[in-house]
Amino acid sequence: MAKSTNLVPHKKDVPAKAASRTSGETESSLKGTFAAVLLLGGFIILTWAGVFLLFLARQ
Template sequence: MAKAELKTKQKTEVEDSSSLKGTLASVFFLGAFIIVTWVSVYYLFVERF
């Protein structure tokens, strides 16, 4: 026979203490770096010819 499960009435609270502002700033800086890199490589490519 299957054992009866004990049901406990515990409330699990999830705190949303993590802020994503730093993550957003990091993504913007990384995106800007990638865009500047691509534009500079494109400029070097165009100037070659």
Template sequence: MPSPISAKNEKSSRISSPIKAEKENLRGTFAAVMMLGGFLILTWLGVFLLFIARN
């Protein structure tokens, strides 16, 4: 049976691990979101212009 001290150390090491946030490179994610946003804006603009042209 583990001693209370070692159990406490194991628990604190498990708790502190998720707190450490690694700095991730999110440039690819940002570029993908910008491209998706651009596509959505162009699509809405195209539909709006089509609506205006038909009236």
């Protein structure tokens, strides 16, 4: 996708809009982001659960 935009640097509006319409392509390009935020979510759950267990142990 990046390559194709590089090949047509001076074409305006029409290709840009067309590119954004084919959302399937842009959508699939964020899988790294999704993996990264899931790791972040996992970290939050682990730390929270850890302190919750500490809380239960001291109850």
